[in-house]
Amino acid sequence: DRGRYRHFMEKEIHEQPEAIATTLNAHLDGTRICPSLDPELLGRVRAIHILACGTSYHAGLVARYWIERLARVPVSVEIASEYRYREPAIPEDTLLIAISQSGETADTLAALERAEHAGYLSTLGICNVPESALTRQCENVLMTRAGLEIGVASTKAFTTQLTVLLLFAAALAKAREADPGMIRQVLEDLGQASQQAREVLAMDGEVQQVAEEIASKAHALFLGRGPEYPIAMEGALKLKEISYIHAEAYAAGELKHGPLALVDDTLPVIVPASSNPLLTKLISNLQEVRARGGMLYVFADRGVSLAPAPGIRMIRVPAPHSIISPIIQVLPLQFLAYHVGVLKGTDVDQPRNLAKSVTVE
């Protein structure tokens, strides 16, 4: 039932504050983080391989920043369809994490199957569907509590995957005796996620104005740095999937290595910008875009100050910078794709050529 919403995607975008809170509560028990995972197992983990497809792969890419920063464990993230045909070298005591909303994605399941005989320490599935093939195949499972996701474009599954992955990073850090103050701060920030998401979702009207400008374009470029780079990738995937506009994402530092040649006054450049230590570098990348006439749409958190200038549209994301920024920064990009799709009259919940669960290779 879509209730008062026009599409399931719109409804599911709005369900995120609650889905995040429910997911958090499911994996916190007093001071215990992810109590279903054996702390002794976590203490043994020396490396992590993450496998997934599509949006779930982007969640894995964000998690790499978190796990390496908090737990100091090396992480590699790979698209399952590539991994399944490789001959990966697996260091001792490596944990395999498979991420899938549906738990039925053929490539992710096949990668997992291959990995079962490859000498991993253990497997951990992150999934939204209980009793799915993925939850049955993994030795450990952390469920996302997004509820049923009907729109083909993944929204609330993504932000709840991120919630679980940040909790997992904190649990791993704790098992490895990281600074308790740092872990407390992560939990405090996560505790703000649901409320911050609610505030960001209230900026829907402003995003709609941006959508009106983007809807007539043939192409769009998304740029990000640090953990916002996978968020730029996710924003580009959402836009192409829902609106059929060709969108590409680049790490902002890659501009000069090729994509800058594309920039002219017909190209919108969309940037999730967080006031993290890389902000000054990001801003100098944005100046390179402006110098070539590219129109900038910067989704900036509260700490970003950018002088108003022609060709730069600042959309203020009402949240401070913290470790949860990627969870918050993706929300306006989901809205953007949604509104552009609606304006173009596409089938938002069921984009052409796509299926909700990709159960064949």
Ligand code: M6R
């Ligand atoms: O169910 P899964 O998370 O394994 O699905 C993976 C992808 O097929 C999925 O995320 C896809 O990219 C979405 N349609 C993106 O919105």
